[in-house]
Amino acid sequence: DAGVTQSPTHLIKTRGQQVTLRCSPKSGHDTVSWYQQALGQGPQFIFQYYEEEERQRGNFPDRFSGHQFPNYSSELNVNALLLGDSALYLCASSPGTGEAFFGQGTRLTVV
Amino acid sequence: SQQGEEDPQALSIQEGENATMNCSYKTSINNLQWYRQNSGRGLVHLILIRSNEREKHSGRLRVTLDTSKKSSSLLITASRAADTASYFCATDTSTGRRALTFGSGTRLQVQP
Numbered sequence A: 001d002a003g004v005t006q007s008p009t010h011l012i013k014t015r016g017q018q019v020t021l022r023c024s025p026k027s028g029h030d031t032v033s034w035y036q037q038a039l040g041q042g043p044q045f046i047f048q049y050y051e052e053e054e055r056q057r058g059n060f061p062d063r064f065s066g067h068q069f070p071n072y073s074s075e076l077n078v079n080a081l082l083l084g085d086s087a088l089y090l091c092a093s094s095p096g097t098g099e100a101f102f103g104q105g106t107r108l109t110v111v
Numbered sequence B: 001s002q003q004g005e006e007d008p009q010a011l012s013i014q015e016g017e018n019a020t021m022n023c024s025y026k027t028s029i030n031n032l033q034w035y036r037q038n039s040g041r042g043l044v045h046l047i048l049i050r051s052n053e054r055e056k057h058s059g060r061l062r063v064t065l066d067t068s069k070k071s072s073s074l075l076i077t078a079s080r081a082a083d084t085a086s087y088f089c090a091t092d093t094s095t096g097r098r099a100l101t102f103g104s105g106t107r108l109q110v111q112p
Helices: none
Strands: A005-007 A010-013 A019-024 A031-037 A044-050 A053-057 A064-068 A074-078 A087-094 A106-110 B004-007 B010-014 B019-025 B031-037 B043-050 B055-058 B061-066 B071-076 B085-092 B106-111
Touching (some): A010 A019, A044 A064, A074 A087, B004 B085, B010 B019, B019 B031, B019 B085, B043 B055, B043 B061, B043 B071, B071 B085
Parallel strands (some): B010 B106
Antiparallel strands (some): A005 A019, A019 A074, A031 A087, A064 A074, A087 A106, B004 B019, B019 B071, B031 B043, B031 B085, B055 B061, B061 B071
């Protein structure tokens, strides 16, 4: 059984561009959460999706948006990239209120 | 903002020694979890302790929770070089689906 998979592993973008990150949850998990982790810091909660809707959101601007598909996979979109958006982006899936399992992350570098 | 803050920020010990990391948080919680992260990659769930529990064990790990002091500690006994990683506490204030608030982490180095 595959765990949480994220793609791509690494990504380099230019300031002002847009980026889409993808996450496939663990089998049987219907809830996907996204986190941003800056270097040397703990992960920060961005938002959470289940039943194809955003249910909870952290303190992130509207440039950060997402989507969840009927198969529970999810995308994170970031528009108008800033240098400060450079970070490790982590996806976590969980079965409802069960434990969260994390993917290996996408390392985004904005230049 | 960070809900939890780990202490110390960095810890270096010899193999076989015990490692203790502390976490403080600000608001009431439903549960507290500890995670490990190797080399800036994905997080591995270690242990969850609920707000009505005071201590929990899992293998070489022992977690305590003091809700009156809003603090938790993670003890790793008989440490190994493979335990070298960053350790984070994460609090969950929701009663529903998990939206975790992480601390800034403790970087543990275990010298062989």
